[in-house]
Amino acid sequence: MPSHRHDRERANGDVFGWSLTNLGDLDSDGVPDMAVGANRDDDGIGDAGEVYVLFLNTDGTVRSHQKINDTEGNFTATSFIDRFGSSVDSLGDLDGDGVQ
Numbered sequence: 001m002p003s004h005r006h007d008r009e010r011a012n013g014d015v016f017g018w019s020l021t022n023l024g025d026l027d028s029d030g031v032p033d034m035a036v037g038a039n040r041d042d043d044g045i046g047d048a049g050e051v052y053v054l055f056l057n058t059d060g061t062v063r064s065h066q067k068i069n070d071t072e073g074n075f076t077a078t079s080f081i082d083r084f085g086s087s088v089d090s091l092g093d094l095d096g097d098g099v100q
Helices: none
Strands: 016-024 033-038 050-056 062-068
Touching: none
Parallel strands: none
Antiparallel strands: 016 033, 033 050, 050 062
């Protein structure tokens, strides 16, 4: 997978890119998608962390993304200095359709 260009919005100590994983083709477009951790994000709570799900184009650029943290993505389980996103991993084929 090509490297992702640094996002200036994440340049304030969020540590975007701390963890990375291939998630397989989540959106069934034939292109693998990925998760990227930013374990010191502080949107809402100091250093609670966040994970980005990046939906990629065939050339490796980001088509769209879903941010998951205490303020977005219906995830509210983080606390001060939880560092959500320190580690990310694929869960494999959850629905048994042969696509990971």
